C-alpha cells in the first residue's frame with residue numbers, strides 16, 4: 085500500500101549542513117522537513133571561521149550581509165597545524181577567513197531556511213529508518229511519542245555519529261583517534277594579552293589555543309598526544325583546567341564555563357554518500373580533527389552541491405543518475421581534508437623531531453606556488469569537479485565578475501541568488517539557449533566584462549564567449565571562440581535533464 089508522503093525530503097539534523105540544505109532545496113521548490121533532536125540550539129560553538137569559498141557561496145545566495153554584525157574580526161591567512169600562510173592576493177572578493185562562532189552562523193541559516201518555507205521540527209529525534217518501494221520512512225520520537233514520516237528521499241545531516249548512516253548500513257572506515265583534546269568557552273581572570281596560537285601555544289606536553297570570544301569570554305582548546313579518552317565520558321571545566329595546567333603551565337584563572345566538550349582526531353568517511361534514496365552530508369559523511377577549520381565549510385559545500393541536484397530529480401527534470409555525481413564530486417574533497425588533518429596532527433606533536441619537520445614545512449610554504457596550493461585548498465576555492473575536458477574553467481567556480489547587461493550593471497553572484505542554471509552569453513546571442521531548456525535556464529546577454537579571468541588554481545585565462553553555470557556556481561560548459569550548440573545541448577542534458 086502506498087504511504088502518504090509527508091515531505092519530498094526529510095533532513096535528519098538541524099546543524100549548519102542540514103539548515104543550508106533545507107534552504108537550497110526550498111530554492112529548488114522542494115517540500116522539506118528538518119528533524120532536529122534538540123528543543124533549542126545548544127549554543128555550542130565548535131567552529132570559528134567561514135572560509136573564502138563559503139563566504140562566496142553565501143554571497144551568491146545573497147545572504148552574506150546577514151552575518152556582517154556577527155563577525156568578530158577577519159583573518160588574512162590560512163594555517164597548516166599553526167603554520168600561517170597569507171591569503172594575499174588570491175583571486176576572490178573575499179580573501180579572508182571570517183571570524184564568526186558557529187553559534188552565530190546557525191541561527192542565520194535557520195532564519196533563511198524558514199523564510200524560504202522549510203519546516204523545522206525541534207524535539208524530533210530520528211530513531212528508525214525503513215526503505216519502501218517509492219521512498220524512505222523515518223521514525224521520529226517527539227514530545228507526543230513516536231511516529232513515522234514518509235519521504236521521497238532522506239538526507240542524514242545528523243553529525244559524526246549519524247543514526248541515518250548507521251541504519252542505512254553505510255560503512256564509515258578510517259583511522260582511530262591518537263590524541264585527546266578539550267574545547268571550552270570560559271571566562272578568564274588572567275587572560276593572556278591577545279591570542280595564543282600556533283608556535284606560542286606549543287609546549288613539551290602538547291599544544292593549546294586561547295582566543296578572545298564574544299561577551300567577555302575566551303575559547304580555550306588544549307590537545308595532548310598519545311592519549312585517547314572515551315568521548316562519552318562527561319567532561320567539566322575541572323578537566324579543562326587540569327589539562328590546561330599540564331600543557332600550558334597555568335589555567336589563566338578560568339571559571340564560569342558556558343560549555344566544555346571533548347574532541348579528537350579520528351578521521352572517517354562514509355564509503356558512499358548516496359545509497360538509493362538515502363544520502364549523507366556534512367559530518368555524517370566525514371569526520372576529522374578540526375585543524376585548519378574545514379568541517380563546517382565542507383558541510384556547507386556538500387549542501388550546495390546536493391541541493392539543486394536533488395531538487396532537479398524530484399521535479400523530474402533530471403535523471404536519478406545526477407545524484408551519483410554528488411558522491412563522485414564531493415567525496416575526493418573531504419578525503420583531501422582528512423589526509424591534510426592527519427598530516428597536521430603529525431606536525432602538531434611536541435618534540436624536537438616535530439620542530440624540525442615544522443621548520444622544513446614552514447620554509448616550503450614561503451615558496452609562492454606552495455603557498456598558493458595550500459591557500460587554494462583551505463579556502464576551498466581551488467575545487468575543480470570532473471565536468472569535462474578542455475577549458476581550465478570547466479568544473480571550477482565561476483568568478484564573481486562585474487557585468488554590464490541589458491538590464492544594467494550587476495555581478496555574477498547576483499545572478500545566482502535564485503539557484504537557477506545560468507547561461508552567460510558574451511557574444512550578443514551567439515550562446516543562445518537551445519529550444520527546450522529556456523524554462524529552466526536563465527539566459528543573460530553580457531555587453532562588457534573582464535577580458536582576462538583570474539582563476540584560483542589555474543591562473544589567468546582569456547575570457548570565454550559563453551559559459552553555462554550550475555546553480556552551485558560551478559561551470560558546466562564553456563565556449564572559447566564560437567558557440568558549439570551540440571556540446572551545449574549535451575551539457576544541458578547531463579546537468580539539467582533532456583529538452584522539454
Ligand SMILES: Cc1cc2nc3c(=O)[nH]c(=O)nc-3n(C[C@H](O)[C@H](O)[C@H](O)COP(=O)(O)OP(=O)(O)OC[C@H]3O[C@@H](n4cnc5c(N)ncnc54)[C@H](O)[C@@H]3O)c2cc1C
Nearest residue numbers: 097099100101121131132210243366367377378379380381
Ligand atoms: C573543537 C572543534 C572546532 C571546530 N572548528 C571548526 C572551524 O573552525 N571551522 C570549521 O569549518 N569547522 C570546525 N569544526 C567542525 C564543525 O563544528 C562541524 O564540521 C560542523 O558542526 C558540522 O556540521 P553538521 O551540520 O554536518 O553536523 P552537526 O553540527 O554535528 O549537526 C548535526 C545536528 O544533527 C542533530 N542530530 C543528531 N542526531 C540526530 C537524530 N537522531 N535526530 C535528529 N537530529 C539529530 C544534532 O543535534 C545536530 O544539531 C570544529 C569542530 C570541533 C570539534
